[in-house]
Amino acid sequence: MLVAPAVARAQAPTPVAPTPKGDDIGYVQWGVTAELLSVAFWQRALDDGEWSKRAQRRLRAARDNDANHLARLIAVLGEDAPAEGDFEIVLPNAPFKTRARLLAFGKEIEERVTAVYLDGIARTQDEATRALLGRLLVADAGHLALLRSLDGEPVADAGLRTPMRVEIAGDWIDSYLRVP
Numbered sequence: 001m002l003v004a005p006a007v008a009r010a011q012a013p014t015p016v017a018p019t020p021k022g023d024d025i026g027y028v029q030w031g032v033t034a035e036l037l038s039v040a041f042w043q044r045a046l047d048d049g050e051w052s053k054r055a056q057r058r059l060r061a062a063r064d065n066d067a068n069h070l071a072r073l074i075a076v077l078g079e080d081a082p083a084e085g086d087f088e089i090v091l092p093n094a095p096f097k098t099r100a101r102l103l104a105f106g107k108e109i110e111e112r113v114t115a116v117y118l119d120g121i122a123r124t125q126d127e128a129t130r131a132l133l134g135r136l137l138v139a140d141a142g143h144l145a146l147l148r149s150l151d152g153e154p155v156a157d158a159g160l161r162t163p164m165r166v167e168i169a170g171d172w173i174d175s176y177l178r179v180p
Helices: 024-048 053-080 099-123 127-150 166-174
Strands: none
Touching: 024 053, 024 099, 024 127, 024 166, 053 127, 099 127, 099 166
């Protein structure tokens, strides 16, 4: 009679909670704003675009994914997270007039988000914060691939992503914010 040796099941390690230090906080704060912008974009794309049922499911999944990212980033900031009503996201109308413009706008958002997360991975001090930004980068690269596929483009990136400093991206994202 053969007896199989007992194999210990590998348990996934419990992720360590991010504790951003110094400038790390800027990447997390920017991420909150970027994810708010992304959620607003996905919702507006669903509301204003004519999509197949499959595309609608994929767009809703991206929106819900970014809403989850937002919750994770807010949890990292704790009391320092922006409160509801501190500002609002205002999207321009022009990108939503045609499908091509809508997709181009979405790709611009996701390209900048992934570029900042990449820069954050290279610059943050806290290992758990770097890991969180890396996970966000992977997810948002998937969102960029979704937009490319909806636009009939190759899904894969043609080259390596270029990092973008959070200060430069901050000026860009501020154009979509309004303080009540």
